[in-house]
Amino acid sequence: GQNIDQPTEMTATEGAIVQINCTYQTSGFNGLFWYQQHAGEAPTFLSYNVLDGLEEKGRFSSFLSRSKGYSYLLLKELQMKDSASYLCAVRDEGYSTLTFGKGTMLLVSP
């Protein structure tokens, strides 16, 4: 099975940088995903890592270390609209299941 941990809540200020961490213990691994979910809406895809290292996509970057079972999502130049829940998810080796963490609620204040 998969066990995924991420902080429950974080706060940050508009214009700042925030890092959301995710640790996982898995019986198999074939990629780590980050999703953004605004209240009452569907999750939307942000990033994907399958190899170690940093993937950058505009204001968002995601890092993976498979040996440490660790990932982070970095959000730069925070905007009010970035207030949302951020979900870390791990895909199993068989590409059959995606297990989600409970999500990190990020509140961006002026």
Added chain:
Amino acid sequence: EAQVTQNPRYLITVTGKKLTVTCSQNMNHEYMSWYRQDPGLGLRQIYYSMNVEVTDKGDVPEGYKVSRKEKRNFPLILESPSPNQTSLYFCASSLYEQYFGPGTRLTVT
């Protein structure tokens, strides 16, 4: 427009009355999945399907059924709903990353 659709979006029903939540995708994805999302528990997988006529249980399959007779559709069936199935349900399909439907908020009284 590439999308996953679910119907209904909101449903209030009573214990024991069979219901079906439909899910359809127009991206020709082979993989589809159902999740439920509850406060404090996050998204949990109910069932998934790797292709037509191929379905398998996720983490919380009890009380649910699915079918996959065609690639685009993956309905979720609650034969005898109970109050503990009150939740927000998401259907998803994927080739690479998962695309989620808008969600169905179900209340069972």
